Amino acid sequence: MSQQLVETTDRPQVEPFRVTVPATSANLGPGFDCLGIALGLYNRFDCTPAQNFEITGVERTYAGPDNLFWRAFNATREVIIERGLPDPGQLQVKFDAEIPNGRGLGSSAALFVGGATAANHMAGNPLTPQELFEICATLEGHPDNVAPALFGGMTASFREGTDVYAYQLDLDRRFFFTALIPDFTVIPDQSRAVLPERLPIPDAVYSLSRAVVLSHAFGAGDAEVVSAALSDRIHEPYRGRLISDLAEIRARILGQGALGVTISGSGSTLLVVWDAAGEREVPEAKDLPLDGLTATWTAKDLPVHMGGPFVDPLGDL
Numbered sequence: 001m002s003q004q005l006v007e008t009t010d011r012p013q014v015e016p017f018r019v020t021v022p023a024t025s026a027n028l029g030p031g032f033d034c035l036g037i038a039l040g041l042y043n044r045f046d047c048t049p050a051q052n053f054e055i056t057g058v059e060r061t062y063a064g065p066d067n068l069f070w071r072a073f074n075a076t077r078e079v080i081i082e083r084g085l086p087d088p089g090q091l092q093v094k095f096d097a098e099i100p101n102g103r104g105l106g107s108s109a110a111l112f113v114g115g116a117t118a119a120n121h122m123a124g125n126p127l128t129p130q131e132l133f134e135i136c137a138t139l140e141g142h143p144d145n146v147a148p149a150l151f152g153g154m155t156a157s158f159r160e161g162t163d164v165y166a167y168q169l170d171l172d173r174r175f176f177f178t179a180l181i182p183d184f185t186v187i188p189d190q191s192r193a194v195l196p197e198r199l200p201i202p203d204a205v206y207s208l209s210r211a212v213v214l215s216h217a218f219g220a221g222d223a224e225v226v227s228a229a230l231s232d233r234i235h236e237p238y239r240g241r242l243i244s245d246l247a248e249i250r251a252r253i254l255g256q257g258a259l260g261v262t263i264s265g266s267g268s269t270l271l272v273v274w275d276a277a278g279e280r281e282v283p284e285a286k287d288l289p290l291d292g293l294t295a296t297w298t299a300k301d302l303p304v305h306m307g308g309p310f311v312d313p314l315g316d317l
Contacts, residue, residue, distance in 0.1 A: 014088075014122045016048040016314040021114045022152070022305035023099045024106030025179070025271045026144040029230040029262040030207040030214060036106075036155050038148035038305040039177060043110040044096040045069065046314060047118050049089055057095035068108055068139070069093065072115030075135050080123045088122035102185030104265030109145035112136040117309045129308060137164040145265065152307040156215055170219030174277035175226070177302050178285050180249065180261075180270040182295040186242050191266035194238045203233035223259060223275040230260030230273060243267050244294040252289045257282070 023041035027033070053070060055063040065071070073091075081087050099107045116132045127135075133150050137143040137159065147157040147166040157166035210229040217225035240246045240263065250261045253272055257280040264271040274282045285299035 014049050016046070017118075017121060018310075018312050018314055019045045019047060019114050019117050019121070020310040020312070021045075021110040021117070021149055022106075022309070023179075023302070024109055024145045024148045025104070025177075025264040025269070026106070027232075027235065027262065027265060028154075028214065028271070028273075029236070029260065030210040030232040030234065031144075031156070032207065032211075032232065032234045033142055033144050034156055034158055035211060035215065036144045036148040036157070037171075037177070038152045038154075039105070039179065039302040040305050041098050041105065041179070041300065041302055043099050043107070043114060045114045045118060046094040046096070047122075048092045048314075049122065050092040051090065052092075053090045054092045055095065056092070057097075068111035069095075069115035069118075072112040072136060072139055073119045074115075075139060076116040076119035076127065076132065077123075079131070079135060080119065080126060083126070085123060085126050088119050091118065091122065093118070100181060100269075102187070102268075103181055104186065104263065104267045104269045105179065105181075106145040106149060106265065109136070109140055109149045112139050113146060113149040113309055117311065121311050133166060134164055138162070148305075150308050152305055154215075154218060154304070169215050171304060172219060172221030174221050174223065174275055175218060175259075176274040176276040176282055177304065178272040178274065178288070179264065179300045179302050180253075180272060180288075180290070181298045181300065182243075182245075182268050183297075184244070184268055184295055186239070186267035188266050191239050191242060194242065195235055196238065199234060207232050207234045221277075223278060226273065226275075227259040230262055232262070236263050239263055239267055243270070245297070246270070248293060249290070249297070256288065 022038040026036040028035045101107045120127045136146040143157040143164045147155040154169040154171045214229035259273045262271050285301045288299045290297040
């Protein structure tokens with residue numbers, strides 16, 4: 001399926017380019033729907049200006065106008081046109097996705113951010129990162145994955161009506177992260193459905209206090225406090241029921257010296273936090289004890305991605 005180009009004579013001339021967007025992990029334990037981190041696993045979108053919009057590199061079922069990249073591209077294009085700026089036009093885009101779908105690593109946010117970034121680039125970048133953030137967070141429905149995908153590093157974000165706010169948080173380089181990715185997915189709607197409609201005040205205070213302290217301890221490089229503050233009572237006790245092996249993996253990985261093991265986003269991936277400057281050496285992902293479990297798990301050591309999405313000329317790659 002394709003969308004016809006609206007002709008204009010003053011459109012910026014754009015050479016083929018690549019947009020690279022990082023994976024993200026939301027929540028970080030107690031920071032439910034507000035904390036997030038960008039990680040070095042990427043979706044790449046090779047873009048060529050064209051007469052009609054076309055997506056390749058995905059199954060045909062996902063190449064239509066419901067594709068999240070396409071939706072974000074068009075939403076951003078509409079904002080640009082509404083401001084009286086030249087229409088960025090359309091493009092052909094080839095997907096190269098490292099971020100697994102349905103695993104809690106921000107695959108949908110990466111598509112939204114990729115599409116919005118591509119449209120903005122084709123128009124000469126008239127929109128600020130904050131404006132792209134507003135577009136993408138509206139499409140995503142919550143800002144916790146979009147914020148680190150756009151701003152990089154560790155972020156805290158929230159929504160107030162139609163407005164969204166985000167801050168990049170300090171993150172000491174001593175902390176290191178490993179994603180444990182299983183061979184099963186957790187449907188986001190299902191992960192939301194298992195959450196209670198009401199939460200006891202002590203549980204809310206438990207997680208709220210830890211989220212606030214955690215955001216500072218990561219920046220201060222206080223590994224002891226980070227370890228103590230990673231636990232949660234808002235979503236993990238409920239979502240954990242959907243993730244086979246969680247209790248066993250936690251016991252094994254904590255036994256390896258990890259500071260904590262949290263559910264990445266809504267799952268099914270687990271995020272391990274290590275202290276790379278501690279007395280105990282951090283084991284490599286390939287050496288983690290993940291055999292003999294119900295599911296098959298793949299461990300990936302992932303650096304923190306700093307900065308937003310990359311846009312590079314295809315001819316330079």
